[in-house]
């Protein structure tokens with residue numbers, strides 16, 4: 001474990017390396033416990049740098065077992081090696097030289113899953129962000145790019161497959177039952193994109209012909225026997241390759257593209273050049289074992305990693321502060337891909353739900369940081385929803401401000417100017433300025449100022465003058481290290497919806513620039529006057545969620561109902577329905593908190609039920625309308641002093657009211673939204689299932705018996721329906737015999753499939769109420785649980801702490817104590833996983849005082865221990 005040094009890295013301290021790396025030649029002799037790594041590195045001193053400067057290479061838990069300078073033993077006094085650095089002195093002033101560094105590492109013992117490790121008998125690597133330094137001493141930073149040659153030597157019987165980046169050079173047999181393979185990657189790359197995989201795996205093969213007619217071999221490697229479950233991933237890969245050619249003009253650039261699925265992985269997947277490594281959860285799918293959501297995730301993540309080949313690999317980041325340059329942009333690209341492959345409005349609703357429930361709390365709490373941070377203590381902790389999802393929103397705003405054609409022109413310029421380079425956010429923004437002639441200086445604050453801006457709106461309609469006046473203000477709340485903020489450039493898409501449902505076309509707009517339907521807010525306050533508005537309009541604000549802001553506008557329910565019925569922007573229709581339901585959810589939670597009886601006025605449900613029953617709308621959208629804001633969303637809207645039990649009780653009361661009012665609608669939806677024919681994972685079929693499953697939930701709530709869900713469980717012929725039926729049973733009737741029977745049947749049927757057992761863990765870990773903690777502790781003893789596997793830990797412990805507000809936030813604080821113990825144990829093995837779990841405490845200050853104090857005590861308990869750099873960073877910031 002790399003423990004904390006307290007060292008903070010600052011963006012302002014960036015400077016290029018003293019030495020230029022020309023070439024990398026690696027030889028691995030694989031052995032589970034003693035893998036020998038020989039790295040031949042050719043360097044020359046950068047022109048204009050200090051001729052006496054030593055070469056400083058990074059390491060992490062390494063021991064040096066040999067060092068040659070131009071093939072000769074290096075004199076002992078010329079270098080110093082510690083586990084985390086190798087310093088070499090007296091190097092040539094200008095001529096190139098070669099260092100040959102030998103290290104011996106233990107992949108089997110690598111429980112951090114960073115660097116080279118072994119998972120279920122497979123050797124694999126994870127080098128982003130700083131894993132390569134656990135393999136050999138190296139200038140391990142993203143601005144050091146070089147072509148790599150890699151030779152892998154291993155026992156042939158155990159490791160018939162030997163893979164690395166780039167194109168295959170050749171291979172052959174070696175002594176003592178060993179063999180070797182050599183790979184060459186001609187595209188200069190930073191070490192974080194290096195990958196090696198060895199072992200015995202099955203393969204699914206296909207090919208793709210690029211737009212210029214080159215044939216690319218496609219291979220997806222999975223455990224033997226699981227090949228049929230990789231078919232959907234392969235299909236998604238081919239669609240991604242085609243889409244990137246058509247929409248971004250980007251062609252693939254090697255002869256082969258490989259994906260390897262592994263079962264122990266700290267995150268979703270990794271875009272190593274030509275050799276993506278995936279968490280098997282995001283590769284394997286078939287109707288029996290994967291839900292519609294799993295299929296959608298696989299499609300999105302396959303696309304994401306593939307798209308990185310241009311946005312991340314061909315153009316990489318100068319330093320880790322620029323992480324959003326590749327991640328935010330690539331998330332934007334995968335969002336656009338999914339929107340094109342599926343339903344754009346439904347995709348947008350899902351993105352915004354995710355942003356609000358994950359990124360908004362991050363931006364409002366102690367872990368808030370800018371999309372491009374300017375300091376960090378542990379870079380692993382900055383693979384956040386702010387860098388990824390808010391980073392994507394910032395890219396989307398550039399597209400909104402410039403319009404489609406100029407955005408495309410800017411992207412083309414970016415690829416043209418920076419191909420082969422390690423770039424910065426400034427480089428990126430400059431391309432859009434050059435393409436459009438627009439000044440994006442103020443806009444760039446989105447990269448540097450943390451916190452979600454609040455936009456407040458007040459409207460006054462003057463019937464005599466037929467004018468509408470909007471007073472619009474913006475504020476950006478203070479965040480850690482940033483007390484005062486400047487006004488931002490906020491592109492606010494809006495529509496003025498008239499009584500007859502049409503959208504008004506103003507004859508003039510004064511007080512702010514308007515392009516199309518987008519108002520450009522740039523000042524702290526604007527007074528915007530629209531003329532030629534025939535009657536008082538309803539205001540539809542932030543259409544399609546054009547900016548990641550919170551809009552405060554006191555909407556009349558009648559106006560929201562009008563928008564819910566008539567807006568041409570479907571996202572805004574959904575938003576209006578949500579806004580109609582929110583007051584009821586908040587009032588109910590407040591009443592429950594005060595111990596008062598909950599009264600619900602269900603008039604708001606009319607609009608929701610009208611949309612749910614509207615055959616002209618796609619089922620997936622109708623299902624979204626029926627999905628109320630989550631308990632975490634309501635907590636955020638309440639804004640503090642939160643009691644999760646009261647929020648839960650209030651939401652339940654609202655659900656019950658809707659279930660009763662809409663009984664007829666739900667009955668007919670349940671009967672009519674049946675599948676036609678066998679299962680297909682396409683978006684339209686998934687939408688029908690989503691709508692029917694929403695109806696199942698409401699019908700069960702109204703009936704208050706497990707019968708219907710038990711029947712649905714028995715009849716389900718696909719995992720989407722089966723998992724939903726099980727969720728309804730377990731969450732609503734945890735002690736019913738039907739539930740016990742269904743849980744047992746599910747466990748027995750899928751005992752051999754760990755990814756499905758993860759669903760079983762997750763469903764039980766999220767059963768609301770005080771009983772959850774005991775259930776989670778009991779499940780930790782289940783034979784399928786494995787504390788060393790990140791997917792298992794996330795499905796049980798992660799689901800409990802992140803997705804079970806009442807269970808985790810038990811009034812006696814036992815949930816927090818449990819988490820603190822888990823963190824300390826997991827940290828010793830896998831700091832990244834532990835640190836990620838601990839971010840579940842990021843909103844502790846929003847809790848009512850008694851719970852907040854118990855949460856703080858648990859955090860302090862963690863804070864007092866010897867910790868990894870990862871957990872130290874999170875706990876210190878969370879408590880600050």
Ligand code: ARG
Pocket residue numbers: 128129267269270271304305308327380383
């Ligand atoms: N670059 C990977 C992606 O596609 C994620 C890598 C995460 N690495 C880490 N150390 N957390 O998003």
Ligand code: ZN
Pocket residue numbers: 304308326327330
């Ligand atoms: Zn990524």
